Amino acid sequence: MKTTAAVVIALLAASSAGAQAESWTNYRIPESGTSVEIPASIFSELAGKPDGYGQQFRTSDGRADLTVQAVPNQGLPPAEFLARKNPPSGIVYQRVTPSFFVVSSIKRDKIWYDRCNFSQRYVHCVLINYPVAEKRQWDGVVTRISHSLGAD
Template identity: 70%
Template sequence: MTRQPANGLRVRCARRRNKRDQRAPCRLSRAGRPDGYGQRFRTADGRADLTVQAAPNLANDSPAAFLAKKHPPSRVQYKRVTPRFFAVSSYKGDKVWYDRCNFSGRLVHCVLINYPAEEEHAWDDVVTRMSLSLSGK
């Protein structure tokens, strides 16, 4: 089941329900505002969160320069940087974190997702769909 909050963001979450790895939908509730423009969401049990935001790129940094200024951890598992976006992901404790930011003019449009490492395969489709749907418009 897909939930569509008032702001039009559609999100589908999944988690294992039993040994056969059936998926059950979860709800993301608003959980405050990030820097810049956007919204933060969290599951009711706090196991996962999602931030969708657009922030000013005041220094007009390239994706590589912007990412370097954020000081990502040295043990990043996945990193892709192009002239238009960056995507990075790794583990922090028992969580997976994934950040993707697209660059458009003076704004950086990002999706930041954190979820339990034990649910990584269940979240793969969600992360991929959200990452590919992120627009800088």
């Protein structure tokens, strides 16, 4: 039994270390100046274009996706912008300030995480969906992406 526990601990340590050691790159939306660090070795496939400007990415197995997006700022404060998006009920985490919002919850065995930063001309957002069962492995990746979101 001790051997099994040691193997599980070693695998968990290796998987979280692997997430931190991934290859990161800076993705920039030229039209809006939005920039964000993304783990290109995790989100290795292009998955379409969102509304406004930006790019959608996904993992090669499709289990997780990332959208980097910028839309024109129509002068709405973050709380009103979020309310107009009609987020699903049951939000687990929400933080709204005068310059950004972050919301997160669970839908169909996936964690969805949205952060939008507000500048004078654009709303700069990252939207990430990943398996609930892999939450611990994704925590550092999501935090780094979120904290790196900025604009010129």
